[in-house]
Each structure stands twice: as structure tokens, then as C-alpha cells.
Amino acid sequence: MTESHAHSPVTEEFIAEWRNASYSCFSSGHKFCREVCPVMQVTRNESWTPTAFHANVVAMEQGELTVEEVAEDYVNCTQCGACELRCPNTLFTGDFYRFRTRTVDLVKQMRTLAVDNGVHQPGYRRWNMLTDERTHEPVLGEVPVSQEHVRDWSAGLDLPIGGETILFVDCEAAFYRTSVPRAVAQILQRAGYEFGLMREQWCCGGPAAEMGYRDQARRFAEHNLADWRASGVRRVLVLDPHDYITFTEDYPNFFGDDYDIEIVLVIELLAGLIEDGTLRPEIPVERTITYHDPCRLNKRKGIWQEPRQILRSIPGLTFHDVDHVTQWSYCSGGGGGLPVEKPELTAKISASRLDQAAKLDVDTLVSACPWSERPLSEAGDARSVDVVDIHELLAESLGIEVGGSRGGGGGV
Amino acid sequence: MTLAPELSDRVLGELVDALGGEYVLTSKVARMNRARVPAPFPVHRWRERIPDLVVMPGSTAEVAEVLRVAHAHRIPIVPRDGGTGLTDGAVPERRGIVVDVKRMNDIREIDPVNRTCTVGVGINMLKLNEELAPYGLIYPDDPASYPCSLVGGRTGTSGWSLIGSRYGHSRDLVLSFEFVLPTGRVIRVGDGGGAKVSKSSSGYQLKHLFMGHQGTLGIATEATLKLYPKPEAELSPFWAFPDYEAAYRCVQQLAHAGIATFAGAVLFDEWKVAYLRRDDEAYIPQPADVRALVCAVAYGHEDEVRAGGRRLMRIARDAGARYLGDEISQGDWAARHDRYATPLHGRTKSGQVAPMSWHCEDAAINYTELPQVRLEWHGIVERLRERFDVFDDWGMFCYTSADTGVDYLTEIDVGIWEQNLDDDAWAAWVDAKRDIAEVALRYGGSISACHGSCREGEVDLVPMELGGGYDVMLAVKRAIDPHNIMNPGKYGLDRAYTSGGDV
Numbered sequence A: 001m002t003e004s005h006a007h008s009p010v011t012e013e014f015i016a017e018w019r020n021a022s023y024s025c026f027s028s029g030h031k032f033c034r035e036v037c038p039v040m041q042v043t044r045n046e047s048w049t050p051t052a053f054h055a056n057v058v059a060m061e062q063g064e065l066t067v068e069e070v071a072e073d074y075v076n077c078t079q080c081g082a083c084e085l086r087c088p089n090t091l092f093t094g095d096f097y098r099f100r101t102r103t104v105d106l107v108k109q110m111r112t113l114a115v116d117n118g119v120h121q122p123g124y125r126r127w128n129m130l131t132d133e134r135t136h137e138p139v140l141g142e143v144p145v146s147q148e149h150v151r152d153w154s155a156g157l158d159l160p161i162g163g164e165t166i167l168f169v170d171c172e173a174a175f176y177r178t179s180v181p182r183a184v185a186q187i188l189q190r191a192g193y194e195f196g197l198m199r200e201q202w203c204c205g206g207p208a209a210e211m212g213y214r215d216q217a218r219r220f221a222e223h224n225l226a227d228w229r230a231s232g233v234r235r236v237l238v239l240d241p242h243d244y245i246t247f248t249e250d251y252p253n254f255f256g257d258d259y260d261i262e263i264v265l266v267i268e269l270l271a272g273l274i275e276d277g278t279l280r281p282e283i284p285v286e287r288t289i290t291y292h293d294p295c296r297l298n299k300r301k302g303i304w305q306e307p308r309q310i311l312r313s314i315p316g317l318t319f320h321d322v323d324h325v326t327q328w329s330y331c332s333g334g335g336g337g338l339p340v341e342k343p344e345l346t347a348k349i350s351a352s353r354l355d356q357a358a359k360l361d362v363d364t365l366v367s368a369c370p371w372s373e374r375p376l377s378e379a380g381d382a383r384s385v386d387v388v389d390i391h392e393l394l395a396e397s398l399g400i401e402v403g404g405s406r407g408g409g410g411g412v
Numbered sequence B: 001m002t003l004a005p006e007l008s009d010r011v012l013g014e015l016v017d018a019l020g021g022e023y024v025l026t027s028k029v030a031r032m033n034r035a036r037v038p039a040p041f042p043v044h045r046w047r048e049r050i051p052d053l054v055v056m057p058g059s060t061a062e063v064a065e066v067l068r069v070a071h072a073h074r075i076p077i078v079p080r081d082g083g084t085g086l087t088d089g090a091v092p093e094r095r096g097i098v099v100d101v102k103r104m105n106d107i108r109e110i111d112p113v114n115r116t117c118t119v120g121v122g123i124n125m126l127k128l129n130e131e132l133a134p135y136g137l138i139y140p141d142d143p144a145s146y147p148c149s150l151v152g153g154r155t156g157t158s159g160w161s162l163i164g165s166r167y168g169h170s171r172d173l174v175l176s177f178e179f180v181l182p183t184g185r186v187i188r189v190g191d192g193g194g195a196k197v198s199k200s201s202s203g204y205q206l207k208h209l210f211m212g213h214q215g216t217l218g219i220a221t222e223a224t225l226k227l228y229p230k231p232e233a234e235l236s237p238f239w240a241f242p243d244y245e246a247a248y249r250c251v252q253q254l255a256h257a258g259i260a261t262f263a264g265a266v267l268f269d270e271w272k273v274a275y276l277r278r279d280d281e282a283y284i285p286q287p288a289d290v291r292a293l294v295c296a297v298a299y300g301h302e303d304e305v306r307a308g309g310r311r312l313m314r315i316a317r318d319a320g321a322r323y324l325g326d327e328i329s330q331g332d333w334a335a336r337h338d339r340y341a342t343p344l345h346g347r348t349k350s351g352q353v354a355p356m357s358w359h360c361e362d363a364a365i366n367y368t369e370l371p372q373v374r375l376e377w378h379g380i381v382e383r384l385r386e387r388f389d390v391f392d393d394w395g396m397f398c399y400t401s402a403d404t405g406v407d408y409l410t411e412i413d414v415g416i417w418e419q420n421l422d423d424d425a426w427a428a429w430v431d432a433k434r435d436i437a438e439v440a441l442r443y444g445g446s447i448s449a450c451h452g453s454c455r456e457g458e459v460d461l462v463p464m465e466l467g468g469g470y471d472v473m474l475a476v477k478r479a480i481d482p483h484n485i486m487n488p489g490k491y492g493l494d495r496a497y498t499s500g501g502d503v
Ligand SMILES: Cc1cc2nc3c(=O)[nH]c(=O)nc-3n(C[C@H](O)[C@H](O)[C@H](O)COP(=O)(O)OP(=O)(O)OC[C@H]3O[C@@H](n4cnc5c(N)ncnc54)[C@H](O)[C@@H]3O)c2cc1C
Pocket: A029, A030, B037, B038, B078, B079, B080, B081, B082, B083, B084, B085, B086, B088, B089, B090, B101, B121, B142, B143, B144, B145, B148, B149, B150, B151, B152, B153, B154, B155, B156, B157, B158, B159, B160, B161, B162, B213, B214, B215, B216, B218, B219, B220, B221, B340, B450, B451, B487
């Protein structure tokens, strides 16, 4: 060990914490994870692979690299989780001991360490500053984002505020793809499922956490939890897979045992309502589709059956399915802050996802994640493949006039 | 950034002009991550291996331009593809420029009629086979590193395939390739001149020469590959034995059976079984009287595999084997084949669990010599372990290399506690590697069946293995690479420029 770099105390602490976990990847180094990584697929750059992310920690321990030197590389990850699933270390010991190679967590924590050391990525910093100012993510493009507008998407739906069960709508859906929350809300109304909207909803804080702005993420989480508590919320419905991760992973980390809010994924709820006959999709939707497994459902949460159950219940669809394991290597590129710093990579990843869809001779790619739908739609336009949200499709089959926008200015 | 003196701004400028700035990587992070392969090494010496620069060319023309620049300025070049090689081939010994060819991963042609495809060398076999599936075809180069090694590295190492007894190994499956010589000149090498020819008697057989050279002669950029029908059926029976001798006899009877769908057989020795039982979470525990295992694999059409499988089963039963059942057979083959890994730990002498890395020493050994080689190898690792408590014997596998059972890829897996690997332990390990290689040669084998023999220790014995052939190697090296820019330091080829090499 040389003394070439003196790390800051937080960095030393980080290295001590990650040393062995990173070693178990470094010493394996077999790179079974590499070809499923969406960033690797489009860049072929070995610096931006899971094993490099772990090896850098080992190099830091050896005094060879600093957080300043490595920080920028960690931008190149959508936190999709594919590498963890494909890692033989996860597969093996995972079967028996639930061991998981923790690359997503490492990327998140390394980004946090960078911020803690005052190392910022310009795009991330701006994004989080604007989020802080507006209490909502800036959302790419010309979209008015502010507290006054957060419920605009629900115009005319007559939704109550508060109640035991509320629907949480992520920023991208609330301000950009408003057709998604409109579809969800109207399907739930049709089912007679009681719910309201949040009193003062702020961004969930997940994106800030993903980009390393942990203190900000925590402040937002505290606001939301306090608001839920104050208005007697017991249950939060989530339509966005990213929020689902935030509420089921970040919030419990922040609040520990105190956190007693039930989190319900709308997809799972709807699959249940279809199964028990409450919802009967009857209007045929004549489309030839394939389904895009959102990373945060399929790879990170193991949820891939329910969306397929919903799709199979819709009459008229011709469904060319691609199994969820094959889809470990698919991604939209929209997650983990990648489009904020590297929009060109997001576009390439989406384009290659659409190439896979186009090979199946489909006219429609169905997703279940609003954050994926913008880049996928852009890539779909170039290939004449329509990108539709699963909730939009279900609403159509239930005869619901959804309204809203599938992109662009938030109005109805 | 610190560039070596010879890498002046001018060189950097020429490379940026040729490739675009995005693909000339100077950051220390980028360089460190290309100074490493999975084989364990003393991590405190990582810095000794770091290249000055990394380039990521996107075409043969760009590779040629990089080599022209390097040739003109006498700069060391290290080709790198998947970086999964286990003999440090892709690790720079003299700094210089790492030429990372992973961007060249396109499929340029699929010719279903002649059953070939032509690809950039940065493509991975699993990914390629996903694209070939709709044609009902596969490219059956199937190492345990199938999901991660790439076609260029398979060429650079002349790799060994798990199902090679049925389909052949990389050298049989790569029909021809485009190759950039150290001067920047581009040639096509194959069996004769035609890109899709599998057997030629025209001229010298250069294909073999330009495979397995570990990047010391030039850089392959595009390869034309031989394709097979995608097998309908895969059979992988596992059998248990009470002792090694019975298993040893059985494995050769399986190999001798002459079954057309036979793709390979594997023998696990007592050390391997004990280790799996002790530390491998994926191993499905067997009763204590199971001391050795054999598995055979057959690939092909359903009806053929079924018939061949019945014969294999009968042979094994007659040899005293106990069949472990379908579930274990499929699960174990998946563990060894589809997701090759070893546990993340071994044991110290006192039995304490320690995080250890996997190292595989491989050799090509004739069937008749396997039992003796096995005992001597285990003896070497045991003596090593007595002196340094960072090594653990993880047992041996022997795999048929050919359909007749003539020779076996023989490997001993050694756990190394890399975090505690100091200079003394490393020096002892290098000695042990040399001893392991010496045993292989004493029994008439070859130092490596699969990975190559470039690493410290074993590499010292390569001249002894090849005899006069090594002198030819020196002469060839000097003729093709007059300034020793291609992966200098590897295989002791520096000698070509001082003494020797006269044939
Ligand atoms: C878990 C695991 C299992 C393995 N199992 C097997 C196995 O069953 N069979 C087997 O054969 N190997 C096996 N290996 C070793 C390794 O995968 C092979 O040696 C493989 O061929 C290396 O390919 P690569 O693309 O990673 O090449 P690299 O490691 O990048 O390079 C290997 C060598 O080839 C040279 N090279 C790379 N690209 C080119 C090029 N375009 N032109 C010229 N030279 C080039 C490099 O300089 C280097 O010397 C295994 C490795 C691991 C980690």
C-alpha cells in the first residue's frame, strides 16, 4: 500500500464497508454480468461494467485511485439490476443464502460518496437543485412543474384528497405522460376501489437518492411521510416502478421500524381485481404487442407474472411475449439518472430495445413504467412501433376514455 | 496523467485523429481496469501492469492505423478482448497501448446455406447464438466462460470448448480471420485462401500460427465461423463412484464408445468431491461413500441422443457407476456449464473460512498418465499450503479434449486468499506453478490445454516443452514483428531480439 492518496474520513469509512463485498467480485472477475448490462451493450466500454465498479473500490483501498477520479464513471449505470441476477455469485449462494452481488447499491453509494466529498456531476447537481426548488423533478423538456400543477393530470376526474388509501403519482407521469395516472385512476374508480390523492405530494426523493443526493432524498421522504401521517394515510398505491423501489427500499432504510405504511403496486392490485372478476376487460384491442419488462419490476423485484396476466385478459391482443429471463438484458435506458447525464446513451439503449421488439413484427410495445416510455416512444417513432402503457391499454379495453397526454405539455 | 516518454503528445494526437477522442482513453480508471484478468495476483503490485493508454478501435482500418503509429514509434501494443483469459495474456507487461477490440462486435454476414457467419471479434458467443437461433443454427464454441469471453480472445488463446469432443475447439470452428500485422498490414488467414474453406492443402497452414499466440503476432479483427444445427437435445448424466480408480476406468470407457453425439466426459477426483461437499453451496450433497464423479454429455437430435444415452448409461452401469438421477444431472451440468463459478471462499489449515479467489492450472495430459499427474499435483499444492496458509486445494477436473479419449484437459483448482497474498507467498506460488508445469511435461503432456502458458513460473518451461519448435517461434516472431511491439514480454519472446532464434 502506498501513501499516494490520503482519502477523506468518509471515504475511508466507505472503503472499509465495501472492501470485502467488492473483493468478492474483483477476485471472481468473471464478467458473466457484462453482456446483460445495457450500458455495456451500447458502449462496449469495460470501464463501465459491474466488475469495474467493484474493482475501483479495491484500487481505492490500494491507494491507487481517488473518489474524484472514479466518480464520473459511475454515471454509466441505469441501476437496472441485470448484472446482479446474472452474477454466478448471486445465482449460487443466492439460491441458498440469499446472497446478492450488490452492484446497484454500490453505484448508489459511490454516487453518494462523491457528493459527500463535494464531487458533483453537473447534470445531477442541476437536476437536484431544481427538484429542491420545485419540490418536483424538473422533468425533461418544456413542462411546467410546480406544486400548483401536481394534480393537473386529474382534471375532471373528481378525485378526493386524502383518505386511508392514496394514489402516489410520480413526477414523469404527473407532468408528462398524464395518460398513465388518468388511466389508473379511472380503472380504480370503475372497480369501485376507494382512494384519494395526496395532500401535498412532493417528489418521492428516489431520483435524488439514485444520483447520490441522499440528504435531499431524506428530506423529501420525511416530508411525504409526515404528510401521510398527518392526513391518516395507511396505504399508498404506486403506479411507477421507481417509486415502488423508493417506498419499499429507501424509506424503510431511512425510517426503520417506524415505517408502517403499506405500499401497493397498482399492477398487482389490478391483476387481482381482474382475477376476482371485479374488472372485466371486454372491448377488443386489436394490436399486435410485445411487453417490455421494466427493470425495476422484473429484475429488481421479481414481478413479471402479473403484467402478463393483465395483458392476457385483454381481448383482441396478439401477444408475442419474450420471457422475463431473456429480458434481463433489456432496458429502456431511462433509469438511474442516465438520461440526465448521458441522454445519448439512453437513446441508444432504447433504440436497441425497440430493435428487439421490431424483430417480432409487432405494432405496439407495452411498458409498465412511465420513465421508460419517453425514450422508448422516441425510439418507437423511428421504427413505427407505438409505445403504450399497460394501464392505458387496460383502460381502453374497459371502455374508458382516458384523456391526458402521452407526452408533452401536462394538460388534458 | 503520466504518459511514458515515448507516448508523446504527437502520438496521442495521431491516435485521436485516427479514432476520435472518445475512443482514446487516458484516465487512470480506464487504464487500471484494463490491467487485470480474473486470475489472482498480488494486488499490491497492480500498478506495475497499468498501460499508458487504451484505445477502442471500431474497424479493421482503425486497428491498422493504431498499429502503424505504434510500429513507427516502437510502442508496445496489448490486444484485449473479453479480458477473461487466465494466463495474463491481456495484461500489459511493458505498459504501452491496450487495444480493446470489444466495439467490433457486429454480425457481418449469416450464410445459412454454407453454414457460416462472419463477425467482428468483439462479439460474445452467447450473444451470437441468440442471433443465430432463428436460423436453427449455433456456433458451438462453448468454454466455461461462454457468457463472457469473446471471439477475438478465443482466437488469441486458441481456446478449448466443453463440448469440443463433438464439435471441435476454437481452432476447428474459426474458418478464417482478418488479421492486422504489427506493421499495420491487413491479411486474411484461414485454411488456404478462401474465407469459408474448412480444409485446404494450399501453402503453409497459417491459421494455426495466428491462433493461440496471445497477441504476440498481431490483432484479429473479423472472423468467419463454422455453424451447426442447434441441438434439439442435451443429455448430461452424472454418476457416483466409491473410489477414484473406478471412476477413472469408467470415463475412458465412455470416451471409447464411439457414440456420435458424445460431446465430452468429465472426471471429478476425490479432492474435488470433498471440496464441493465442504464449500460449494451449489453442490447437491451426496452420501459420504461417494468419492468420485463422472459426467458425460451428449448433444444432437432427440432420437440420436436418446439412443446414444442408453448406451452411455449401460456402459457406466457396467463400470459400477451409480446414476444420480435426472434432477441432479441437469442441475449439476447447469452449475458447471451454464453458470460456471466456484464458491467465494476456501479454508485455512485450521478449517476457518476465508474469502479466496479461484485459480485454475490446466494441462493437456494423456489418459494413461492422469492418476500419477494427479497425485504429484496435489502433493505440490499440499506442500505450498503447509508453508503459506493462503492456499487451498479445490480438487481436480479432467475433461476429454477429443472424441477418442486420447488426452484430457486436466485442471487443478487452487483457492488463493488474494487479500493476504504477500511477495513471499506469491514467489512460492510461482515456483509451484513451475513445478506443476514440470510434472505435465515429465508425463509427456503439454503445459496448457486451454488458457496458454504465459504466466510467471510455467512460462519458463515453454522452451523445454517445444524444443526446436521454440526456436522456430523466435524466428517467426522476429520476422513478423521486427520491433517487438506486439505484447512484449510474453512467452519470453524478447530473446528473439538478443540471441537465439536461429534455425
Ligand atoms: C470462469 C472462467 C471459465 C473459463 N473457462 C474456459 C474454458 O472452458 N476454456 C477455455 O479455453 N478458456 C476458459 N477460460 C479462459 C478464457 O475465457 C479464455 O482464455 C478466452 O479464450 C479468453 O477470451 P477473452 O475474449 O476474454 O480474451 P482476452 O483475455 O481479452 O485475451 C486473451 C489473449 O488473446 C489476446 N487477444 C485478445 N483479442 C485478440 C485479437 N483480436 N487478436 C489477437 N489476440 C487477441 C490477448 O492479448 C490475450 O493474450 C475461462 C475463464 C474464466 C474466467
